[in-house]
Amino acid sequence: MSANKAESTRTATRSDRGVVAMDVARAAGVSQKTVSRVVNGDPHVSAAVQERVREVIATLGYRPNRAARNLVLGRTRTIGLLSVGTTDYGPSALMVGTEVAVRRAGYSLLVVNTIEEDESLISAALADLVDQGVDGIVINEPVGSFTLPTDLVGDRPVLSLSGHYGISTSEIALDADQPSGGRIATQHLLDLGHRTVHHVAGPSTFRSAALRTIGWRDTLVAAGREVPDVRYGDWTSRSGHAVGAELAADPTVTAIFSANDQMGIGVMRALAEAGRRVPEDVSVVGFDDIPEAAYLARALTTVRQDFVGMAGHGVARLVEAIETPRRQDITESYPISLVERETTAPPPPRGI
Amino acid sequence: MSANKAESTRTATRSDRGVVAMDVARAAGVSQKTVSRVVNGDPHVSAAVQERVREVIATLGYRPNRAARNLVLGRTRTIGLLSVGTTDYGPSALMVGTEVAVRRAGYSLLVVNTIEEDESLISAALADLVDQGVDGIVINEPVGSFTLPTDLVGDRPVLSLSGHYGISTSEIALDADQPSGGRIATQHLLDLGHRTVHHVAGPSTFRSAALRTIGWRDTLVAAGREVPDVRYGDWTSRSGHAVGAELAADPTVTAIFSANDQMGIGVMRALAEAGRRVPEDVSVVGFDDIPEAAYLARALTTVRQDFVGMAGHGVARLVEAIETPRRQDITESYPISLVERETTAPPPPRGI
């Protein structure tokens, strides 16, 4: 009975599920464990056996079952990415950089996007990742004020590309030096002779937006200049255009620092529509250095971040943390630089 | 001995791996199978037991082990995405759309990017996905002429967002109607009175690029117009700028159809640098309708595709195919439309 049943079960299984290690073992005349050893590169296998097994694997088209391996190892060689679900350049670049680095390290990438700015949805997405059994997590989510649930993540290493969260006992927080970016942009405009600099900020829920704003404000305060009201956009050109229209109506505005390039594009359009020239009448500085920035009608002066490099560096450290676990809590800044192009110039002469 | 050993093993396991269904079962005074039933929403569980088990699950923080479930089910509720690793709007939008749709369907998304145009690398990436045990595959890879390996994918359903590959016994090929896009753009320019239309194409390895070019050429031929040499870019503004410079130097050029908006931006810049105005001297039509298109100094006339909608529709069909397997081979086109803005106008008057 038992033999019978086992036999029939195995046969059914084989047709249902494909070739398993045992099939290879039988065909090669070795034990299943030896097949496992060959597959995993165990050195304690004679060359002859190794070759025979490899041959059988090739002819049978055997591919190890990942689920089984994951189950027994308790690891998946998978990294989860929590990202904001937009097509914006920043998040996209971070994502591409992450994927490349993850794959280079021999891991797979599981992606979860959240368009929502809702804490519970983000937590749910995070839970999803944990449930999938990822070995590590990358958070490329610009969540500002949220406190994400600690117990969910446990001691799984976390790489945060947008500031420190404190949700794991092994966290690596890596971020472009956003405040410096805001400072550089603002200082550049001040150095050109502008009295003050107006600011189009990103959504206040985004930590990066808030930090750029801080850099801008600090610079103005340090220089003893008037600090205009902050205008908020939502990262899109459309919002930049709307905010820009208001700014364009104010003749005292001569310099604008936009928290990203897309909004800067909208601002410039609004300026043009109001008959104000860039940079002759108004200077504009963007942020990110999107690939199009240099090819706009007026090439945009902007602050460059190395998204891909940052993601790559961060993932490398994350993998390190996964493979040699330890408690750690690192926070690092990534350098940032100004790219001067055509949209900034000294202010127009004033009648004073 | 066995009891002893089992006990110690279990204890070690518990501390290593966390809470498992058996722990919940013991705490709730039911069998492990009943816990499984509750977790999976089996209706044949009394309300009382259900509630008790749920409570224990919550207090113990039990989360089912995905690997174990995958192993026994032979399915992962995971979909793999093979995408081109760029930050371009099209691929990004397709990816976001895919992710959202996949998650809505209760699946997870495994992403593999390939920047390379190397067939073997793409095949390797595909193999990676299959090894991970994905239930279905989305190919958002603009590979033109490659014949991807059939045996790898087997009968796993495939959704192709870039044409038909014939690599699975259950394939859904969905694509924006690229030739129509090329036709609409070209016809629009012809209708405005231009004698012919010059074309900046995407890389020839991209199927979508080739199809847009076909639409363009067909329209010119049908109208009996001269068909200028195709100029090739690489989708970037930089390449558009380079090609645009050549075109700008030719005074007979009055209309340009660019295979994407980014290259269109570069073309317009080159035109401006050569002192040729858009649209007074030269008309430009782009492709994709990136979010910035409407906010450029000259709002770009372009061909709009609904990336997100297409991905969502396609994924829905893919999930359908996964859940009720059948042999199929569907090819569908997704509609496309012209968005007329400021960069197209009748040609300048000629001295004839």
Next chain:
DNA sequence: CTCCGCTTTGTTTGCGCTCACATCTGATCC
């Protein structure tokens, strides 16, 4: 020539879960 220690290979076990089946309870019917 024996014993030790090394490498190579096999056997057994269990990872955590779901399925098929067995069992038990209580209600329903004539």
Next chain:
DNA sequence: GGATCAGATGTGAGCGCAAACAAAGCGGAG
């Protein structure tokens, strides 16, 4: 009131793999 049946719960097995342990083979030191 006992046969019947439906629903609720438990039992045993096995998914495919790798770890621990055991056994066999082999060479060299004494």
